[in-house]
Amino acid sequence: MIKKSQLVFVPFPAIGHLVPTIQFAKLLIEHDEHLSITALLIQAPFDPAVDSYTHSLTSSPSVFSQRLRFILLPTSHHPHANSDQPSHPAPFIDSLIENQKPSVREAVSNLKSEPDTAQIAGFVVDMFCTSMIDVANEFGVPTMVFLITGAAFLGFMLHIHEIRERGNVDTTSFNFKESGTEFAIPSFVNLVPASVFTEAVLDKGWDSFFYSRANELRKVKGIMVNTFEELEPHAVQSFCNSDFKVFTVGPIVNIGEDRDEKVQQGSDVMEWLNDQPVSSVLLLCFGSRGYFEDTDQVTEIACALERSGVHFVWALRRPPSDSVSAPGDYCDVAEVLPEGFLERTARIGRVIGWAPQAQILAHKAVGGFVSHCGWNSILESIYFGVPIATWPLFGDQGMNAFEVVKELKLGVEICLDNRMGFCNVRKTEVISAERIEKGIRQVMEKESEVRKKVKHMSEISKRALMEGGSSYSHLGRFIHDILNWE
Template identity: 55%
Template sequence: MGHLVSTIEFAKLLINHDHRLSVTLLIMDSPLDPTVNAYARSLASSPNSIPTRLHLTLLPNNFPSHQSHPNMASLFDAFFQYQIPLITDAISSLNSDPDSPRLVGFVADMFCVPVFDVAREFGLPAFAYLASGAAFLGFLVHLYALMDLHHVDTTAFNFKDSGMEFAFPGFVNRVPAKVFPHLAMEKEWDSFYRKHASVHKKVKGIIVNTIEELELHAVRSFSGGETSIPVYPVGPILNLKSFSSDPAQQGWDDVNKWLDDQPPSSVLFLCFGSSGYFDQASQVREIACALENSGVRFLWSLRDPPPSMKSLGSYNSNLREVLPEGFLARTAEIGRVIGWAPQAQVLAHQAIGGFVSHCGWNSILESIYFGVPIATWPFTAEQQINAFQLVHELKIGVEISVDYRTGFSNGSKTEVLSAERIEKGIKELMAKENEIRKKVKDLSVISRRALADGGSSYSYVGRFIDDIMNFVSS
């Protein structure tokens, strides 16, 4: 979902930047996440919800997902291979339609490596779109060259706890093995990850949802050397209006009124994304103890574990069965525990003074945009390396953990973080005067300027459009 929403917002950015452009967005039917498909269908059936020069094409949803696959990586490979003829047919239809504007470029999500070959068949310049940051891009591009050079097996059983550290061009500090993305440490994903690591060899450039001033060192690392490739930092690309859909859900009006009554920058917001959940009741209780002992005001989005990987979980309706006895009554004056939360709207509220986050990249950009400092608690994907970047590279985050992780396949946790550890991070984050809070406020101003006329991201969008036009005319 984070990739789809981000891509749609980028498409809007392009057509708003240049009146000559229109965009046709091809959307694959997800074999794992029905909420993505429902969201895409809702947009396609509501033409007034998207600009007139943005066209959505939903690809057929007849992928035979019922077929047996040895593992999740194999399923993903089969899924992307299945899309190639569908994408080829869709582009052919656009190419042959006399009413369709001239095709001048092809942009695909970074995860869709196999489909970049389709662009070559049509003679289109291909670009990758990365919904994550530039430092992670550098990690991805250099990972296997580094591993092959040092003969290190990242999939070895004890790699995560080896204490090894590695130099990556996009990072100032050496990156410890414990924060490597989960999939880089599983043998079944080795082939899949290697394809992503070589994507820069297939494209003319990579569009990154980041801000040049935020990741200056990482962006500059792509200039010169063997991996020199145009990188376009065009962020922050955010859907800040997403909170407007059904704001009354789960009693949100009452929660919003409670926030209105709190002092500025006094409330801690805890939210771990749409798929962030704790399947260990003991971890939930440790968080509750930390909140109560810290005495800080809080708004906690607590989600039930999903019944399977195909569900992103339901709103937690059994809080009293999980939380310590009497917790809700004792904290009634200073806190609220809810299920669903409109994250952007919460972060925009003047009462919010800190954010305990899973460190998904979209959440990081939202937090920076609204000037709210983060305490890091990653779960999966590239979130561990994002957390490391926030705390040790950018120094705009407080560490609760940088290496907490959930299994991609089974959702199991490696440890339970203690209430003392969580409380320490909370108190450090919510301190009224600290350098982190000041830096995030400064970055908030920078992020808002970036997309304005004359800003760094605005200029990179223009450069990207110019480069496409130059490829076409050459």
């Protein structure tokens, strides 16, 4: 008789982290009937959308309810709990996770004491939650990381950590726009300019946070990356001599599973898309945390859209009130748009707030995507065969944009370097309407080589998770390893 085992998942409470992690858990459950998963959900004190999503998971019955459980951890005190303006996201994230360790410890102890409970085989944690290794060690089980970024960025993290360990370079000393420095990163084919580096290695405020996460990644037994071998063959191969195992388990994309309370908000735009010609519509969407502080930039985008004449759906978000909260929706988008823009483009476009991005990308009318280049969005665009025009804002997005345009040739460039930075502290020049319009025209070109390559990669991505596919095989190897770890 095959023994039953369970995994403890600790995802990070941000929509871009949480949703793919839960979908990965479902994928594992589908793959092995002897496996169960308990996800310990941390509450997000500054993002009501995350709390709404986590509460929906704990209150709604699942088709996997016997083998996939959700436990909502109690809210813990942290230094910013009573602050309207958290000073910096890095210490906020650190304290949020560190203060949840007692709750995780208690929850796992309770799991172990349940009658007839399946043996706990290991922890699967988000890269922001790697300090939970300490808790897993207390229970004598291994820790694995589920990484929501690509393999190339994982290689970057580990390489920068390595050269910092050797004392060769201090990346925080670079002027990211003017240094002109390029690095040979093993997970990239091309030299990578410092201008596309994440601010996590350029900004003193993020430096220790990034260094700690990279250091902890080297202590885990394995890393599951949301990618597939055929998409990033060079990056995946760069880990062949690593001390830890890398499993490519993607593309894990959000196919028709947006938050229930939000779906109705997107119904009008979906109806409008039904009336548009095939591949005629451009989607502009900058992720769950993307926004433009500068209304001059909004004006330039509007001018570019109007001059291009392209049909469009534009998800335009209101800036948040502080450095850790999520953007919201405008009560009236007309207040930040050029006078008369909505009237002049009424036939060809829609300006909305929150967008059901996956459903829009899946629609046959959509032919291009102006994106912030979050890794989840890149995978969705590839899965649905929609080419990207890159416009990164912060985090890993600049490096993702560089990879999409220069390494993979699956997108066109509006810009490559991060325009904003966490906390919106990195101010850059406004991108002109002319430059935006050029990118729009390129990404919407019907017979371009980029479009052909994206369509081909779309077919490959759908096969990767099918039986016999590359990611399907990696999932099987991961389950075997974690269940047989000694």
